Amino acid sequence: MNQTQIDGNVIDRCKRGDVRAFRELYNAYAGAMYNICLRMTGNVSDAEDTLQEAFIQVHRNIGKLERDASVTAWIKRIVVNHCLNNLRKKKVYFEEVEEVEVAEEKGIDEESFTWTVAAVKSAIHGLPQGYRTVLNLYLFEEYSHREIADMMGITESTVKTQYMRAKEKVRQIVKQQNCIR
Secondary structure: OOHHHOOHHHHHHHHOOOHHHHHHHHHHHHHHHHHHHHHHHOOHHHHHHHHHHHHHHHHHHHHHOOOOOOHHHHHHHHHHHHHHHHHHHOOOOOOOOOOOOOOOOOOOOHHHOOOOHHHHHHHHHOOOHHHHHHHHHHHHOOOOHHHHHHHHOOOHHHHHHHHHHHHHHHHHHHHHHHHHO
């Protein structure tokens, strides 16, 4: 069963304490939510722990989910919040910056080097945790700079700067990897 097959009936059964229904919900969302956890935490063990903690909270709070609310968005928000809390526990800091103008992106000659999924994944994994978190939330989870700032308790300009620096660092790493080959 995938996320699109979860309907109000499954949620209603979960709210009544039906263990099989919760298993259906878990099976439908665990894969995608694990990928979020892995991207944000950067390692398998933390991703697994975070996913488990998040689904425990989903189970405890399923009764609070409103009938018309998006199940996917609700679960994703819980997962992202658990990832951020775990990063805070590990004392990941985000560099505060003064208000700065973010320059338009320079054109990049992408023909001069090869982008591969493996190279980009490796580059993202090699980013400092703060850069990686902002990049993942903005690029993959599609949160706005404002939403990320609110979630993380930092300024919007800090988010924009972290994102800009993360993208540049990924470009540098990928470019360097391609020069080595």
